[in-house]
Structures are given as structure tokens and as C-alpha cells.
Amino acid sequence: MNSPTYIHHASVEDAPQIAIMVGELLHEIMGVIGVAAFNFDEAQTKAQLIYLIKNDKYFPFIARDEAENYLGFITLCESYALYAEGVFGTIPELYVRPAFRSQKIGFNLLQHAKKFGKTRDWKRLEVTTPPLPQFDKTIAFYEREGFTVAGGRKLKILL
Incomplete structure (x- = not known):
């Protein structure tokens, strides 16, 4: 039987553990696609996260169990666009550690994100x-939770 999961709005004290999980997420993605698509520096990630939290620009939520183990996290940021009728939220990262997947942790993190957005x-x-x-499994998860295709592809250019 799985122990209960608790979702909390993360604070700067959670930044070291979130930074570790960001590294896990990025390395997992790069392993799947076979491309070194991200530069990851744990100390820099932690510092950026602390700055963003302190300046109310980034809203992370963490999932932990009764033993205070970090199971996963979701991050949110606020965006603005006319096509979206004003203010909306973006999910830059959602990650559940592999050992804890298929236990509704991602679902619970997403529910907290929706409530926070409201x-x-x-x-x-x-x-x-x-x-x-x-x-495909990631896309299927979001579709099960009511997300629909918004169009386009994400492109980037480094500045």
C-alpha cells in the first residue's frame, strides 16, 4: 500500500531538492531523445529557483510522502497573451520520480496547479x-486530464 502523498507550495528551503529533480528530469528527457538538449548545472538551477520564488515569478509545488521524501514537483509561471484572453499559466516542468509513477502523484500535482491558477x-x-x-504517454496523460492541442510547436533561439 502506498503512503499518502502531500502537495505543498514549495519555498526556498525546497530549492535544493527541486534542483536535483530538475536534473533528473532533464537527464531523463535527453536519454529518451538521445540529444544533449539541455545544459544543467545544479547550483545554478538552485540559485535561479530561489531568485524566482523570492520574486514571485515562479510557483513550484512539491509532492512528498509521510517520511518527507520528495516524490515529484510541478512548476508554474504566469504569462500574458491576447490569444489567451489575458493572463494564463504555463507548466514549464512536471516530474514524478520513476519509482512513484502510476500512483496519481502527477494527477494530484496537476490538480493543485489548476486550483492555484483559479x-x-x-x-x-x-x-x-x-x-x-x-x-506519447506524456501527451496521453495531459489529454486524460482535459488538455487539448493548442496548435503550433515550441521553437527557441538563444539570446
């Missing part, structure tokens, strides 16, 4: 997933 009057939540067969 408190900020967000019109919608958006998430980007790679349109690759390796991420």
Missing part, C-alpha cells in the same frame, strides 16, 4: 510536450 484568475493552463513518439 486563485490567480488564469483563463487557462498551457504545457508543451515534444511531438515525438517517445512522449
